[in-house]
Amino acid sequence: MERNVLFLCTGNSARSQLGEALLRQRAGQVFRVFSAGTEPKQTVFAPVVQVLGELGLDIADARPKGVREYLGKVHFEKVIIVCGDAEEKCPAIFGPAQRLFWPFADPAALEGSQAEILAGTRRIRDEIDTRIRTWLAEQGIDAKPLPKLD
Secondary structure (H helix, E strand, O other): OOOEEEEEEOOOOOHHHHHHHHHHHHHOOOOEEEEEEOOOOOOOOHHHHHHHHOOOOOOOOOOOOEHHHOOOOOOOOEEEEOOHHHHHHOOOOOOOOEEEEOOOOOHHHOOOOHHHHHHHHHHHHHHHHHHHHHHHHHOOOOOOOOOOOO
16 A cells, blocks of 8 residues: 655645655655645745755755545555644545644745744744654654755
8 A cells, every 4th residue: 555645734835745755755755745735825935945956955846735635546545734824724634644744834824034034944844854754753653864964
């Protein structure tokens, strides 16, 4: 059986994109990883593309996707919800999938200079990566290294 994992947030422009890219790198040999939003934005938040690129992960071609793209087409083993808004709006649309709620701050909501927004986005990226590595370890799955970090 395919082990499909969906990262879900509101806009699919930041947190869920980070989670998708990081889990795909860390455990793409175990999981097929997707992301979606309940109300997808037009584009991926540029600082997210940049901070993933710093780790050797290229998501320049990524686009925000809505949950409807997957409903009835992909069956998920796990749905990882990374924001409270999506947690409220998607109570049970993914059937028997195990739901995990991992709330993180939204990089797209950060304020300040470009340098401050990038620093905040890096911090959130690292928090998500730490959570993913912990979760994988809890399941006895060895996390693969990131291309430019580990």
